Amino acid sequence: MNWYTDDPILTRYAKRYLPPAVLSYLEETFQATGKLVAGPMDRRAVHTDREGQPRLIRYNKKGEEINEVWYNEGYLQTVRDGYGTGVVGLRYDENAPEKVPFLANGILFYLLTETECGFTCPVALTQSVAFVLEKFGTEEQKRTYLTRLASIDPDVMEQGGTFLTEIQGGSDVGATKTVAVAEGDHYLLTGEKWFASNCDAEISITLARVNEKKSTAGLGLFLLPRTLPDGTRNPGISIRRLKDKLGVRAVASGELVLNNAVGYLIGTLDHGFKYMAEALNVSRLDTALGGLAIARRAFLEAAVYTSQREAFGNVVARYPMVQETLANLITEIEAGWAMAAQMISKFDQVHTYNTGTQDDYLLMRILLSLGKTRLSDLGVTAARQSLELHGGNGYIEEYVTPRLLRDAIVNPVWEGTANIQALEVLKTLHRGGAAPFVADLQATLASLEHPALKKLHPQLSAEVARAQELISHVLQQDQRQQTALAKKLADFMYDVYTAVHLAEEAQYDLLNSGDGRRLLAAEQWVKLVFSKDADRGILSGEVLTDEQFEALVAFGTWSV
Secondary structure, eight states: OOTTTTOHHHHHHHHHHSOHHHHHHHHHHHHHHHHHHHTHHHHHHHHHHHTOOOEEEEEOTTSOEEEEEEOOHHHHHHHHHHHHTTTTGGGGOTTSSSOOOHHHHHHHHHHHHHHOHHHHHHHHHHHHHHHHHHHHOOHHHIIIIIHHHTOOOTTTOOOEEEEOBOTTTTTOGGGOOOEEEEETTEEEEEEEEEEEETTTOSEEEEEEEOSSOSGGGGEEEEEEESBOTTSOBOTTEEEEEEOOOSSOTTSOEEEEEEEEEEEEEESSTTOHHHHHHHHHHHHHHHHHHHHHHHHHHHHHHHHHHHHHOEETTEEGGGSHHHHHHHHHHHHHHHHHHHHHHHHHHHHIIIIISOOOOHHHHHHHHHHHHHHHHHHHHHHHHHHHHHHHHTGGGGGSTTSSHHHHHHHHTTTTTTTSOHHHHHHHHHHHIIIIIHHHHHHHHHHHHHTOOOGGGTTTHHHHHHHHHHHHHHHHHHHTSOHHHHHHHHHHHHHHHHHHHHHHHHHHHHHHHHHHTOOOHHHHHHHHHHHHHHOOOTTTTTTSOOOOOHHHHHHHHSOOOOOO
16 A cells, blocks of 8 residues: 555645656655555554553652653654654755745645654644744754754654643633743743643743733743753753543643743744744644545545445445445545645745735635634544444444544644634634635636536636625624624635635646546535535435446546
């Protein structure tokens, strides 16, 4: 098995959206990673999840407090192999033929998440810390820390962490109580972090209060190394305990106590929240990709299992309700990739190529929140549906489905829940994001000129107009009404955005290969999200045909 070459959706998006020279440069890496994640890394993930979870070692044999986390040898090999793919370092690869876009890192992240979500949580955090230092760090901080975060050499590479959550705050970052006091060329940080994933990371960033300004205005962002420049351990950092989590058990999530911990200021003193928000952009992008990757793995497991399992004298995958479930699932994955491609493209336009305008930045923020919310949810629903399609076997830990479900459930929670993301969308709309969002839809819709899309065009036009109308309506309400409607609006915005862009992806295939399969997926998606008949489709007479099933689920061709 090779989860890169065996994935027609992933390879197709890599071919369309990566610069040809970059794809050629990285093709061998993608293929090697696809083989790695489908084989040894997947086997090691089972052990880490069950018997090999990390453990906190508070004291050494002399009774000295050391606060070290123990990891099993298999997981440590996964760390070496995983970072060795370049999942963090590719962005900073000076040997590449041209600047490597984040999409390349995203493809590796996607592949790694299909096998071990507990490992890709630290990967996302490491990417976030590297990104913050890339954008806001001093040249000395980049030389000292960014080079290690970006290294693929296991003897040099160090992992990152972002310590944000405090017990009294959660998503209310403005309630942060950790305090930073200046002392010479550094600061001393005192406070507690309630949920710190990758809590023993060597190079972390954290927020701390630097003045009496209220809420987030008084926060600075600090680099928090576990090892100080003179080689000694940062004495003010201790791990109180590790969290006993439902899933993603491979990552050590703990409670941190900071007691005059040495920290180094990043950027301007009271711009900390602004910088951390950019780190969250990276981790939200990764969380969205992670949900999509879990959905892909869940679909793969269900498709293979139901194609081999026999019940009542027939292969399970031949039964109409099973076919509908699988077809709907792959349709949601197709819609998710249509969103992910645009979300990452905007991120690269703004942050990699530095060609984005303010409108591009606002649209990127909206897409990140929409993608994070819905793709996180997709991972959960796909894992549950896959488990159900396995029947009783799906509930047994010898199969991967229980782990997929447990791991998927964290994605809707961390880096901002659906409610928080909806408020982010609302805030960005108020800041001028409505115009670029609607303009993007209208421009994409106007580009759909292929005759095969003629049937879809009227409904897509109507839904784009409806999106503009609903956004305007919500923004005109009082604050309580806006808050109450924010999540409903965000859901609709995701539905219409993915529908229009999936149609554009379908047109691209028709023009370049003549394949109508993605058009079939676009038509299925429009039915799923916009057809709300009172009879639930019972009277329509529409039933998925074997030919449609083969095209969607088995990736056959579809003629238009």
